[in-house]
Amino acid sequence: MKQPKLWWFLSTPQLLLDEQLSLQSQEQQQQPQVLCSSEGQRGPYVVQANAAAHAAGIRLGMPAVSASTLVPELRQRDYDAKREAAVLHRLAQWLYQDIAHIALYPPQGLLLEVQHLQLLYGGYQGVQQQLQRRLRRLAVNVVLAAGYNPLVARILAQSGCSLLSAEREQLQAALARVSIASSLLPAQQQQQLQDAGIVQLGDLLRLPVSELGARFGRAMISYVAQLRGELCPPQQYFEPPAKFRERLDLLTEVASWQQLLFPLRRLLQQLEAFLQSRQLSVTAFVLLAHHRKETPTRVRIAFALPLWRSRDMQQLVQLQLERQRLTTPALELSLHADEFSERQASTSNWFPNKQDVHYRQQEERQLQRLFGKLQARLGEAAVQQAQALTDWRPEAAQSWQAGAEPALSAKPEVTLPRPVWLLSEVEPITIQDWQLHWGPERIQSGWWDGHPVDRDYFIAIDSEQRQGWIFKSQGAWYLHGWFS
Amino acid sequence: MAHPLQELVHKGWVWQGREAAEQIAPEQLQDTGWSDLNRRLGGGWQRGALHEIQVRQNFQGELALLLPTLRAQEKPCLWVNPPAQPYWPGLAYQQLQQAPIWLHERDTKQALWAFEQALQSEALGAVVAWFAELDSHAVRRLQQVAAKHEQLAFVITPWQTHSEARSYVNRLQLEWQQQQLQVAVVKRRGGWPLPAAPCGVTQLLPKRRRLSA
Numbered sequence: 001m002k003q004p005k006l007w008w009f010l011s012t013p014q015l016l017l018d019e020q021l022s023l024q025s026q027e028q029q030q031q032p033q034v035l036c037s038s039e040g041q042r043g044p045y046v047v048q049a050n051a052a053a054h055a056a057g058i059r060l061g062m063p064a065v066s067a068s069t070l071v072p073e074l075r076q077r078d079y080d081a082k083r084e085a086a087v088l089h090r091l092a093q094w095l096y097q098d099i100a101h102i103a104l105y106p107p108q109g110l111l112l113e114v115q116h117l118q119l120l121y122g123g124y125q126g127v128q129q130q131l132q133r134r135l136r137r138l139a140v141n142v143v144l145a146a147g148y149n150p151l152v153a154r155i156l157a158q159s160g161c162s163l164l165s166a167e168r169e170q171l172q173a174a175l176a177r178v179s180i181a182s183s184l185l186p187a188q189q190q191q192q193l194q195d196a197g198i199v200q201l202g203d204l205l206r207l208p209v210s211e212l213g214a215r216f217g218r219a220m221i222s223y224v225a226q227l228r229g230e231l232c233p234p235q236q237y238f239e240p241p242a243k244f245r246e247r248l249d250l251l252t253e254v255a256s257w258q259q260l261l262f263p264l265r266r267l268l269q270q271l272e273a274f275l276q277s278r279q280l281s282v283t284a285f286v287l288l289a290h291h292r293k294e295t296p297t298r299v300r301i302a303f304a305l306p307l308w309r310s311r312d313m314q315q316l317v318q319l320q321l322e323r324q325r326l327t328t329p330a331l332e333l334s335l336h337a338d339e340f341s342e343r344q345a346s347t348s349n350w351f352p353n354k355q356d357v358h359y360r361q362q363e364e365r366q367l368q369r370l371f372g373k374l375q376a377r378l379g380e381a382a383v384q385q386a387q388a389l390t391d392w393r394p395e396a397a398q399s400w401q402a403g404a405e406p407a408l409s410a411k412p413e414v415t416l417p418r419p420v421w422l423l424s425e426v427e428p429i430t431i432q433d434w435q436l437h438w439g440p441e442r443i444q445s446g447w448w449d450g451h452p453v454d455r456d457y458f459i460a461i462d463s464e465q466r467q468g469w470i471f472k473s474q475g476a477w478y479l480h481g482w483f484s
Numbered sequence: 485m486a487h488p489l490q491e492l493v494h495k496g497w498v499w500q501g502r503e504a505a506e507q508i509a510p511e512q513l514q515d516t517g518w519s520d521l522n523r524r525l526g527g528g529w530q531r532g533a534l535h536e537i538q539v540r541q542n543f544q545g546e547l548a549l550l551l552p553t554l555r556a557q558e559k560p561c562l563w564v565n566p567p568a569q570p571y572w573p574g575l576a577y578q579q580l581q582q583a584p585i586w587l588h589e590r591d592t593k594q595a596l597w598a599f600e601q602a603l604q605s606e607a608l609g610a611v612v613a614w615f616a617e618l619d620s621h622a623v624r625r626l627q628q629v630a631a632k633h634e635q636l637a638f639v640i641t642p643w644q645t646h647s648e649a650r651s652y653v654n655r656l657q658l659e660w661q662q663q664q665l666q667v668a669v670v671k672r673r674g675g676w677p678l679p680a681a682p683c684g685v686t687q688l689l690p691k692r693r694r695l696s697a
Contacts, residue, residue: 367607386572482543
């Protein structure tokens with residue numbers, strides 16, 4: 001026989017407000033705050049309120065007008081279901097570190113499949129502890145309820161009944177006490193049930209199924225079957241996105257990048273959780289400061305080495321932002337990352353003569369760290385390492401790499417003398433000023449890519465006794481490099 | 485208040501003989517590759533020190549002078565604001581072991597910051613930096629960092645007209661005369677300045693013989 005599945009439903013009745021509170025200072029959190037929704041016809045009313053607002057006598061469902069009359073210093077903000085759903089998504093991502101099967105019930109609920117986790121975390125207690133450990137790090141009010149069916153768990157949690165039990169009888173008893181108003185049935189059917197004198201789910205469950213079907217239609221049969229645990233509709237499980245997109249409401253206008261560093265820390269923690277659950281590292285991301293009207297300011301942050309710990313990223317981001325200026329105040333901050341790499345031990349070779357792999361890796365990391373630090377402040381192009389390419393054209397025989405990638409920096413094979421300096425732009429010269437000492441070396445190449453060269457190279461000495469690398473091309477002379 | 489003499493020492497106008505008498509362990513000295521120069525500098529370039537090389541003009545032989553030093557480095561070297569791009573094929577031809585790292589930053593303040601960071605890193609074999617001029621404060625600071633992290637660093641700069649003191653450990657002046665690179669030691673550890681003497685850098689460079697046209 002198949003083992004009965006066990007579900008938990010995590011309900012977060014004031015997720016959006018909790019999220020906003022967690023960004024505020026202790027002092028701000030103590031002020032009464034509410035979120036008001038203007039859905040429906042009766043004008044804006046309170047949907048979420050913090051502890052201070054509750055203490056001041058504000059109740060959920062109260063019209064916004066009476067709430068502000070009751071507490072004049074009340075801070076009101078609009079409720080936004082979409083944004084709350086985004087927060088929920090983030091929460092799912094956070095929990096995904098421990099729990100593989102999560103279904104989203106936006107805007108305020110998550111369904112967790114815990115049957116398999118019991119093995120992993122050592123029984124029911126273990127799962128509970130693990131989850132609570134995770135949740136404790138988030139300042140979110142949750143109601144967590146268990147169920148032998150997703151719907152049962154959901155009804156219990158959303159009716160505010162925190163019951164974590166694996167005992168079916170206990171759950172059924174709790175379910176029977178839930179009022180029809182919390183049944184999650186459509187309002188019309190709730191009305192019909194109440195008119196028929198059915199006020200609790202227990203009353204409903206006692207009725208014969210056939211009779212219910214005849215009176216309330218097929219949907220009701222399936223509903224009751226779910227409550228009884230006879231039917232379990234398939235769940236659509238959350239899959240972590242391959243891209244990281246997070247947005248943070250700053251609540252006030254922020255005028256400089258320096259002030260954004262604190263909220264940014266949260267985004268980086270989320271990024272760390274994202275990376276950790278996938279065993280990835282990030283090499284670059286984009287920060288966007290959203291303004292009231294203007295197009296968002298974009299800042300690309302790149303790291304010389306792949307990172308995943310938020311405090312490592314924090315340090316480098318801080319350095320990179322020191323160079324940036326925010327022209328207009330920002331209201332929101334978002335972080336977009338899609339350049340990830342698998343975490344792996346690097347195997348490339350810096351020091352062929354040193355056999356100790358560990359030693360080599362350490363040196364390599366030190367170099368990458370230096371690159372990271374310098375590029376963070378001066379820009380990615382400011383520090384580059386030469387890489388040899390096989391091309392006859394002198395200017396194409398090396399390129400500059402912004403990252404320290406030791407695997408690429410193989411030593412070039414050179415048999416003919418080459419200068420230690422190369423001018424980025426060749427310089428026209430008067431040949432009378434030069435004394436030819438060695439040559440010619442004919443370099444004819446590049447006809448295949450539209451940059452053909454046809455040159456005769458000489459080593460020559462200028463009037464200051466400096467050895468230059470000069471060439472003749474189509475009757476004219478140019479200086480291309482220096483030997484000393 | 486500091487003793488007036490102390491102030492002079494800080495300014496670098498008065499040197500303490502004690503420092504000169506200190507023995508330097510051989511592993512702290514980097515062979516310059518030129519026996520004559522080694523002797524004149526008391527054994528070679530001192531690691532954990534900043535050395536100044538003054539040139540009449542760029543590409544005059546200063547790199548040839550440093551080639552043996554750069555060759556000896558197992559770790560890559562950083563080039564700060566060089567006058568042209570270092571050319572890895574040419575450097576490999578001169579038997580350098582690691583591809584050069586090029587740092588270019590126009591703002592002197594930022595470049596100095598980067599120089600200091602580079603001196604602190606253990607990832608580099610040596611740091612060679614080009615600066616038009618460095619004030620005594622900057623030099624003292626860089627010298628301290630180089631000493632603390634035992635990094636070998638060179639500053640290549642035009643011939644200085646004034647003779648104001650700087651905390652470089654060695655100060656050299658290069659000039660090309662009589663088919664030879666002449667190296668004068670303007671300042672050195674534990675000794676008086678030395679007049680110009682030829683250094684055989686031409687051995688490392690392509691042969692000088694005029695092509696018959």
